[in-house]
Amino acid sequence: MKSAIFFLLLCIFSVNCFKNLVGTELEKCLRCICYATTFCNHLPNCVKAHITKQYWEEAGSPTLDYEKPSAESYRKCMANTNCVLNTMDSYTTGRGAQRDTNCDGKFDCKDRLAIHFNGLTDNYTLENYQVIRFDNCAVEKKVPVDEGFSGCNIKAINAVFF
Numbered sequence: 540m541k542s543a544i545f546f547l548l549l550c551i552f553s554v555n556c557f558k559n560l561v562g563t564e565l566e567k568c569l570r571c572i573c574y575a576t577t578f579c580n581h582l583p584n585c586v587k588a589h590i591t592k593q594y595w596e597e598a599g600s601p602t603l604d605y606e607k608p609s610a611e612s613y614r615k616c617m618a619n620t621n622c623v624l625n626t627m628d629s630y631t632t633g634r635g636a637q638r639d640t641n642c643d644g645k646f647d648c649k650d651r652l653a654i655h656f657n658g659l660t661d662n663y664t665l666e667n668y669q670v671i672r673f674d675n676c677a678v679e680k681k682v683p684v685d686e687g688f689s690g691c692n693i694k695a696i697n698a699v700f701f
Contacts, residue, residue, distance in 0.1 A: 564683070571676035578672060
């Protein structure tokens with residue numbers, strides 16, 4: 540019991556303790572967000588297109604091997620699938636502040652999509668092609684998303700959102 544508590548505390552206070560997201564439903568969601576970004580769900584392309592050092596820092600700078608956050612630890616993280624997934628997870632949950640960006644009453648992959656592109660803001664805008672790419676991927680990968688959308692915080696350009 541003491542060792543479990545110690546491990547839990549170690550994880551809470553360590554930026555290096557992250558979940559294994561490979562093979563999970565959340566990975567499917569995050570790959571669809573990458574697909575909306577790059578028209579490819581290959582994570583290295585997503586990293587090049589959208590996961591900047593600033594994005595990584597805003598996600599809490601997850602690192603491998605208990606390194607201190609640095610340009611080198613950012614590079615290593617972006618070369619590791621699980622570290623990239625945890626970076627995206629942390630960023631899109633606002634480091635714990637899950638935002639219902641589309642006012643459907645829950646936090647899901649559509650909310651993560653809006654946050655990935657816009658950050659934690661009250662003004663979410665998505666391009667039509669991003670919405671279409673995401674929706675197609677979500678159907679293909681069976682990512683659970685609701686159909687409802689009231690449009691409270693998101694503005695889709697040239698499209699009806701979801």
